[in-house]
Amino acid sequence: MFHPRRTLKPRRTLKALLPLLVAGLALTALPAQTAHAASTLTNGGFETDAGGAATPAGWSEYGSTGASYTEAGGHGGGNRLSHWSSSAYKVETYQYLSGLADGSYRLTAWVRSGGGQNAAWIALKNCGGAEQRTDLPVSTAGWIRIVVPVNVTANQCTISINSDANAGNWINVDDLTFTPGTASGLPVKGADVSSLAKSEAGGGTYRTSSGSPGDALGILKSAGMNYARLKVWVNPADGYNDKARVLATAKRVKDRGMKLLVDFHYSDTWADPGAQSKPAAWAGHSYGRLKADVYDHTHDVLDALKAQGTGADMVQVGNEINGGMLWDEGSTDNWTQLAGLIDSGYDAVKSVDAATPVALHLAKGGDLAGTRWWFDNAVAHGVRFDAIGLSYYGYWHGPLSDFQTTLDDAAARYGKPVFVAETAYPFRLDSEDAHENIVDVAGELVPGYPATPAGQTAWMNTVADIVAAVPNGRGLGVFYWEATWTAVDGNGWDPTDPSSGNGWENQALFGYDDRALPAMAWFRHR
Numbered sequence: 001m002f003h004p005r006r007t008l009k010p011r012r013t014l015k016a017l018l019p020l021l022v023a024g025l026a027l028t029a030l031p032a033q034t035a036h037a038a039s040t041l042t043n044g045g046f047e048t049d050a051g052g053a054a055t056p057a058g059w060s061e062y063g064s065t066g067a068s069y070t071e072a073g074g075h076g077g078g079n080r081l082s083h084w085s086s087s088a089y090k091v092e093t094y095q096y097l098s099g100l101a102d103g104s105y106r107l108t109a110w111v112r113s114g115g116g117q118n119a120a121w122i123a124l125k126n127c128g129g130a131e132q133r134t135d136l137p138v139s140t141a142g143w144i145r146i147v148v149p150v151n152v153t154a155n156q157c158t159i160s161i162n163s164d165a166n167a168g169n170w171i172n173v174d175d176l177t178f179t180p181g182t183a184s185g186l187p188v189k190g191a192d193v194s195s196l197a198k199s200e201a202g203g204g205t206y207r208t209s210s211g212s213p214g215d216a217l218g219i220l221k222s223a224g225m226n227y228a229r230l231k232v233w234v235n236p237a238d239g240y241n242d243k244a245r246v247l248a249t250a251k252r253v254k255d256r257g258m259k260l261l262v263d264f265h266y267s268d269t270w271a272d273p274g275a276q277s278k279p280a281a282w283a284g285h286s287y288g289r290l291k292a293d294v295y296d297h298t299h300d301v302l303d304a305l306k307a308q309g310t311g312a313d314m315v316q317v318g319n320e321i322n323g324g325m326l327w328d329e330g331s332t333d334n335w336t337q338l339a340g341l342i343d344s345g346y347d348a349v350k351s352v353d354a355a356t357p358v359a360l361h362l363a364k365g366g367d368l369a370g371t372r373w374w375f376d377n378a379v380a381h382g383v384r385f386d387a388i389g390l391s392y393y394g395y396w397h398g399p400l401s402d403f404q405t406t407l408d409d410a411a412a413r414y415g416k417p418v419f420v421a422e423t424a425y426p427f428r429l430d431s432e433d434a435h436e437n438i439v440d441v442a443g444e445l446v447p448g449y450p451a452t453p454a455g456q457t458a459w460m461n462t463v464a465d466i467v468a469a470v471p472n473g474r475g476l477g478v479f480y481w482e483a484t485w486t487a488v489d490g491n492g493w494d495p496t497d498p499s500s501g502n503g504w505e506n507q508a509l510f511g512y513d514d515r516a517l518p519a520m521a522w523f524r525h526r
Contacts, residue, residue, distance in 0.1 A: 039099040041159065044176035046070045046079040056081055056093065064089035067163070075110040075143045075174040083120075083163040084170040094160040097178065100152050102128075106181040107148040107159060108469075111136050112172040115448030117165040122146070122173070125160055128153030132526075136171055137462040138448025142401025143174070147469040149182070149526060185526040186468055188419055188477020190227030190261065191220060191509065195485040197249055198240045204488040209516045216484045219516050220509070221256045224523030228253040229261040229421075229479045231319065232301055234279035235268050238495040243301050250310040259313040261479070262305070263361075263421075264298060264345065266318060266325050269495055273322040273363050276330070287329045287337055291344040294326070298348035302356075312356055316421070317345035320363040320391060322374065332377070339381035346384045357386035361421045365392025366402035371410055379414065387476060388414065389421030392463065394446040395439055404466045411474035419476035420467060424507040425459035426451040427519065432487035432512045435501020451506070453518045460522035468526065478522075483509040 042058030043049070049056050049070035059081075061068045067085035074080040083091055105124075113120055115138035125131040132150045150157060161173050196216055206216040217228070230249055233241045246262070253260050265271035268279045278285075282293050298317070305311050324331040324338045332338060346358050360378065364370045371390070378385070388410050392403050411418045429451045431437045442451070449455045449462075460480065467475040485491070485504050492500030511517050 038095075038097055041095065041097065041176060041178040044178070045077050045174060046074065046081050047077045049079055052079075059093050059095050061091065061093050063091040065091060067091045067165075068093045073172070075172075077175070080172045080174040081161065082170060082172050083161075083165065085165070085167065087167050088165065090164045092160055092162050094158055096126075096156065096158045098156045100155050100157060101180075102153050102155060103151070103180060104182045105150050105152055105157070105178060107150065107176065107178050108145060109148075109176045110143045110145050110174050112140065112143055113138050113448070114140055114170045116169045117163055117171075119162070119164045120169075120171050121162050122148060123158075123160040123162065124148055124150040125158050126154070127151070127157035134465060135458065135461060137400055137465065138446075138458075139400050140447070141399035142405075143172075144400055144404055144466065145469050146465050149185075186464060186475065186477040188227045188259075188479070189225060189464075189523045189525060190229055190259075190477065191225055191480040191483035192229040192231070192263075192422065193217065193220070193249070193253075193482070193484045194229070194231045194241055194263075195482050195491060197245050198238070198491045199484060199486060199488045202488040202490040204484075204486055204491065205514050206484070206486075206510055207513070207515045209518070211513075211515055216510070217252055217256050217258075220483060220520065220523070221258060223516065223520035225258065225520075226523075227259045227261060227313070227477070227479070229263055229481075231263040231265055233265055233268055233495075234297060235281055236495045237268065238498070240495065243304060246301065247304055247308060247310070250305055251308060254310040260305075260310065261314045261316065261359075262302065262312040263316040263319055264301075266294060266297070271318070271325065272320045276321065276323065276325045276327045278326050282326075287340075290326055290329055291340055294341055294344040295348045298345045299351060302349060302352040306352055311353060312349075314357050314359060314387070315349045316359050316361050316389060317342055317349070317385075319361055321360065322362050322364060322370070332374070335377050335381050339378065339383045342378075342383050342385075358384070359387040359389045359419070359421070360385045361389035361391070363391035363422075364397070364406070365390040365420065365423075366398025366406055368402065368406045368409055371406050372413065375410065375414055386416065388416050388418045390418065391422040391481075392420050393423060394425070394449070394459065395444050400446075400462065400466065403463075404469070407466065407475070408470055411470050411472070417474045417476040418467075418470060420463060420478040422479060422481040423460075423463050424481050424504075425449065425456045425519075426506045427453045427456040427511065427517055428506050430506070431503075432505050433489075433501045435492065435503050437506050438503040439507070453511075456507075456517065456519040457521060460519050461525065464522055464525040480509060480522075482507075486510050486514065487512070
């Protein structure tokens with residue numbers, strides 16, 4: 001396992017173990033005029049400090065200065081900045097830039113953190129506007145790139161790396177750049193709310209964070225959500241998530257000024273990596289007939305949405321189609337037929353509105369090889385698509401560093417915008433109903449992200465930061481899954497069984513008291 005101090009020089013070890021006389025000082029930087037001033041970032045890769053340095057060249061320190069130093073083991077070179085001490089510490093490593101031309105800038109940094117701090121963050125401050133602060137993701141498996149935008153209006157800016165940490169907590173930071181360039185934030189900050197209609201029909205209620213009763217979509221919209229995702233089943237046993245129900249919920253979504261992603265499952269029930277069963281009405285149809293079924297069903301739903309003035313803003317042809325769809329005819333064992341089915345859906349979308357982007361969705365958020373294999377085959381078979389959606393659940397799909405690598409690679413390799421079609425995180429582990437939760441023990445959690453409201457919030461901010469950092473502006477956004485699926489009798493997993501329970505209520509964005517949770521703050525992501 002990676003150890004942050006394995007390359008530290010003996011003399012630095014001794015220094016780090018000295019009593020920290022200034023521990024507990026507030027992390028307020030010295031006045032900018034007394035700090036190093038330059039018009040460009042100096043020593044952003046900490047390579048000037050070969051052999052280690054108590055204070056990195058070009059940088060200043062404040063607080064528990066013994067806890068801030070350079071050492072071997074960089075991201076792109078030989079060295080990195082580290083914060084660590086055997087005692088609790090508060091330290092700021094900062095650099096003041098002056099003589100900047102006013103305008104938009106981007107700070108890029110590669111970071112790692114063992115977690116456990118009271119707080120660890122990078123800030124851009126004294127730039128003429130509000131401080132831009134980004135918490136460091138917890139990542140011990142690999143480096144994570146973060147990008148922080150800022151608008152400079154005072155010809156100056158301070159880059160500030162901060163730790164408010166307990167004994168033994170550590171961060172690594174490397175390869176910082178501060179360059180002109182815009183970063184407009186994520187266009188898509190959405191949530192899947194497919195369960196909402198059935199929840200409300202069963203008596204489900206939703207409240208603001210202060211406890212006032214309200215409309216769930218209105219509460220989410222007020223929190224900053226701008227996109228809703230709705231799944232479509234063909235003829236579900238419970239009558240929910242079919243064309244009629246989707247039309248009704250879509251109208252509510254659009255009435256609140258939000259956009260709409262329509263997610264076609266091409267099934268009467270859940271379609272995912274483990275199941276892609278054909279709708280009962282399509283059973284026994286030939287492959288040629290199935291292509292027509294896909295086209296007709298897709299066109300029918302989208303045309304009805306358009307007719308009522310609530311047209312789709314993006315469409316998924318298939319849901320988590322790792323192994324294909326409409327098994328067995330559309331399995332990845334037969335790419336030619338799978339390509340034909342996907343293209344049939346694509347043609348239907350474009351026939352209703354040629355401007356509507358079509359996304360293909362896999363549950364492979366941390367699987368670089370698997371994502372490449374799938375989309376390389378799709379491209380080789382002429383499959384048409386406009387965007388790539390990936391499910392990423394950190395407790396199933398690998399570490400955050402693998403997620404970033406996969407997302408970045410997909411955007412570059414296929415030249416398409418990428419987004420997280422599904423992610424979620426628990427705010428507690430116990431269940432509100434009698435059904436066992438999908439994630440219900442601490443050992444299933446992502447290290448550094450506890451099952452608490454704060455942990456859920458931190459997870460969503462981290463995922464959003466990684467999507468926002470996709471190069472060339474190809475990070476489209478994130479959808480939270482399933483924001484409104486609280487514990488309500490009758491609104492369970494199985495559409496054929498009214499008594500089935502919900503294994504997801506501890507990952508909703510409304511708590512067991514039905515109040516909006518703090519994690520909704522991620523909708524305001526930059």
